[in-house]
Amino acid sequence: MTLDRDAFFIDGDWVAPASGDTIQVVSPHTEQVVATVPEGSTADIDAAVAAARRAFDEGPWPRMSPEERIGIVQSFSNLYAGKLGEMAEVISTEMGSPLSFSNLAQAPAPWMQIEAFLGIARAYPWEESRTGVLGTEVLVRREPVGVVAAIPPWNVPQFTIMSKLVPALLAGCTVVVKPAPETPLDPYLMAELLQEAGVPHGVVNIVAGGREVGEHLVSHPGVDKVAFTGSTAAGRKIAAVCGQQLKRVSLELGGKSAAIVLDDADLAATMEGLKFTALMNSGQACVAQTRILASRSNYANVVDALAETVSAMQVGDPLDPATEIGPMVAQRQQERVEKYIALGQEEGARVVVGGNGMPDGLSSGWYVRPTVFADVDNRMRIAQEEIFGPVLSVIAFDDVDDAVRIANDSEYGLAGTVWTGDVDAGLDVARRVRTGTYGVNTYTMDFAAPFGGFKSSGVGREFGPEGLAHYTELKSIYQP
Template sequence: MSNHTKFYINGEWVDPAVPALLDVIDPSTEEAYTRISLGSAADVNRAVAAARAAFPAFSVTTRTERLTLLRRILEVYNDRFEDIAQAVSQEMGAPISWARDAQAWAGRAHMEAAIKALEDYSFSELRGTTMVVKEAIGVCALITPWNWPLNQIVCKVAPALAAGCTVVLKPSEIAPISGIVFAEVMEAAGTPKGVFNMVNGNGPDVGQVMAGHPDVDMVSFTGSTRAGIIVAKTAADTVKRVAQELGGKSANIILPDADLEIAVRKGVEGCFGNSGQSCDAPTRMLVSRGQHDEALAIARKTAEGFVVGDPRSTETVLGPVVSRLQFDKIQALIDAGIQEGATLVTGGPGRPEHLNRGYYVRPTIFGNVSNDMRIAREEIFGPVLSILPYDDEEQAIEIANDTVYGLAAYIQSQDLEHARRVATRMRAGSVYLNYPDWDTFAPFGGYKQSGNGREYADWAIHDFLEIKGIVGYGA
């Protein structure tokens, strides 16, 4: 029996307080394939009450008890791995190979990282005669996006539970089915009643109610900067902690001493991964002016080698973007790039020629981009790369930092010391040197309008804790 129209509250699958249905669209066909229920304030109140009731007991569980629970969750997650991958592929159009190897894998990797971090985490420290203890902050509202569903769900839920918090999750209503499968995982793992709750819904009717709820102690939000500002303002009235992972417009500086062929090819692949729908994607490629034309040729060849098509095919590299809204936004920005005078190297407006339906975007490369153009300043969230020439290293650093965002930066050089020096100049929460492997133990979060707080492993556990000083403890 499907749980698509139900919420998971206090250990039970329940109907919404007020019936309201929303079609879930397969972006590869533009057709509805299932429906979910949209929640309301009454559903949020019920979920928060369950989490609040469960908190006193769960917050004082031992490390061993929480590790046992997290390991059970990981075991059931692995049992449902293919179901999760299939759900992600259909709800957001991720190619099935990517859904398995990146999307579903990310959830597993974050659960493993949280378990390892909890094994080693220190919750108390005696400083002189004062005992400093770290305690669960309380009931946490977790609001997650559609572009990396399991990545963001697990990198919030797992450390929150590791810290001893209880949670209410609102997955994105655009890509909600993987979140429902995850709730089924939590149920099957024997998560105590009220410790994990899930309510589907939109931002105004559920997300903002969670953010402003007086019995919620913390909000962890991932999404656009625009929505993050609304969440923060709503949460301010109750002075709760707000952790945010927001937008990005990350620069990829290819230094003149880099291997240009490898640096450009991997830069295109990094930008286009997940159909360009990653907040930390290297969407601004900065190349030395003397290497600009050669970089465009390499980028064009790479982009034109991407197989765009049916997410169900293991041959597909790029699927559709998630929705009509996103498709239209991307098309408008591609048009803006052309109108503002950037060189259209490959791609451009419309779908690929062999596709007549679905939210498919042509892999697009722009050259001769200046940093005042919209395609260099706005988050496009599609397979669109802007290549900007620079005259010297100082100008490259200046261009890279000339953005309201600060989520990530990328540096390419065959001289590691050189790359390290440039990395110290980047105003970004993560700096990636020479396309390293994903590290789920590294801190993840942004400077400036890319957010605050840090996620992943022990960094995330820290954010879900309050610090208490017991003075005179050792007297």
Template sequence: MAVNLQHPNRLFIGGEWVEPLDGKSIVVVSPDTEEAVFEVAGAGPRDMDRAVSAARDAFDNGSWCDLSPESRIAAVEKLADALDRRSGEIAEAWSLQVGALAFLAPIFAGIGTQNLRDAVLHGRAFKFEQQVSSPMASDARIVHEPVGVVAAITPWNVPYMLMTNKLGPALVAGCTIVMKPSPETPIEAYIIAECAQEAGIPAGVINLVPADREAADHLMRNPQIDKVAFTGSTAVGKQIAQVCAEQVRRCSLELGGKSAAIVLDDMSDEDVARILTGAITTLSGQVCAMLSRALVPRHRYDGIANAIADAMKQVKIGHSDDPVAQMGPLATRRQLGRVQRYVEIGIAEGATLMAGGKSPSQPNQGVFFEPTLFTGVTNDMTIAREEIFGPVLCLIAYDSVEQAIQIANDSAYGLNSSVLTNDAEAAARIGRKMRAGTFAQNGLRSDFSLPMGGFKQSGIGREGGEQGLRGYLESKSMLLDTSN
């Protein structure tokens, strides 16, 4: 299916499609072929200021935040309906931009739109105003009001899903939004803007400004922004947190991870290999919650290592539209270079490269890399401590479950975690001891309708669930006299 944008050479600001003032065009390159597949407008600093002013005016002087929650919810439902009608284009855009496999793309497009519907469900159940008892007033209330103007900044790996996970609760709360998608993946945000216009979302409530890092930095420093909602690397998240701290501004940060999977003795070598290989090849390992450290019993280390290496060698690598491909390309040539550098570091620090570690001889075009297994890894090695964001798995031995938990938690990150076992009680018991925002038995599993976020340097705040909605609200206590 072709992707058809109405105004690819313009920005969406204040309810209108406008020409950029100082931005440069953004060229989208397919990682399947490394050929240009799209070109859209890029925003510069003055465009960012324009978008923030439009969102500020819509919040301060418009009707959006004064609407009843029911009215905002109805508008978000119309937006979701419009996006559903373009689900095929959204799926195609993801494959075009990052090489996501064709069979996965519709699934993630559906999850992205479901994020809006989940926000609607939580909004309907949420008490935006509640009477409480107080010795200081006969009529005491707690009301929840929108935080204000939100800068929503998303990365390139799953752009639609991550943008709607911010957009849905922000709109239901009554906020206005400036969407800043990654320059590698702007197309879905264009579709959102077009659908917002179709659904009758008031002018200035949703604005679109794709841009590079310099313009994005200008955006997040704008004093008219009330909150920055960011998903991306921990390094950039730290910069955003510092800027927000200087202005005592709200922020939510969903950042990097170096997530661990603990293998218990009751799981067979073959099942371990299937689960971990299936996880590390998902989106070519470019998932912040990726299980990239596998902790295995020392007495089974060699058997598990051999099984994973064998499974990795069977993975079919191909273009995103190849129906038999099990893993597509990395998203960019820059990302390929990053993964290659970490492989070199792993070898230099003494780890053993047991599988992969290079680009395959076929296909000849595109940004491809083999599933990679390092053995002989200790938890102090760079490849065990830093996020690689590629299909690289580190195998670490442990002597007791208690030691495995200690190793898993010995990380600057705390985004995701797993235990591979058939014993649900053991999984639950160990899961309570894992310092991570998400825990799942037997692999890489996520439910985006539930709160998601990280401990430690994996982030601040949560997206999804009621907690995600609360992140776009301010609480106000009101002490009133009862009317005569």
């Protein structure tokens, strides 16, 4: 099966690119080119926005009933369900996610989002009548926000596309998706399914490209809302542009989340949980809980257990079902993580497991050794800055109040967990940590509940009715 492509999906058809520039998709495992696709230009973005604008201003999609749109999105969902295995393999091939994680989350979770949003849309109050304080009858409508620019990152590409695309479609919006240049392949499969499902021309348009085309899309006057997932630095720039233009915006940004291990926690169960919550997707996850907080009295036990757990995890070929930690997405990411490992040692942290250098048995690929640091002070850069790789910092706390203080001592506020034998005590901790999502003895994302961050972790929410609301405008119609 060839993964090469030579066109963009614009206005319901496959359209030749405006330039001859291409993106070479390189396997993070073999460092060999696995596909060549067009690289988008500002002219391609202009064409995509123009198509989306026509489809919104003149086309049928925003004027359909919610039930009609739900029917077409349901067809898309049914088709998507039949392609989960293929989608998982494509994502693992292009960005190096372990196939075990791709089969668990990279492909099924996007489909679960579609189904969850369909359920939400069926019960959503698209129109409701109210009696005003003066006795006036008011019809409150939720109308589509307009043309949406959806900009996902490379780490969980389909997951972050669906959190924007599906609520936008159900609300009646039209969309331009700008995939990251590292992961341009999976959207082609998605586009084919949208086409087969009968989504009208111009409703979804897809142009992959780098920073320049992303900036052009964000500032484009034909775009009404920007939905972005990515770094906090990029999010600040996007927010500034949208603020100047009074353009609607939602931002799901970075994290540096803490996992608090209380003394009464089942340590074996905690370690099994941290394999996922701290190291999911090889540590390339915004919600990864890479700060591990342990009491001083239990500190050595937690460090030893974590070292044993991480040392036993299999590192290697992402397409091997036994692999638990794969390569970094690109050489620049490998180098970034290695610099942080070196920085941690310079700051005085102690390497317990890992360190710089290729993992044993590997001579090529953009791999780093999964690393556990002990003796970490929360003021160190490795404890404050998002590394986005398999690097964990174990930080000591004096008591529960101190643990909450340390967890909150971060510019971010996206996720976190507490591990304890007392669920009520865990809930008390959860209420005190300032993050948008939190777990007691577990961590997950339920697509019926809002997801997003406090502080520098973003603006707005995805999933749940709250996520759908971001793609609507409220209109009040007064009647005598």
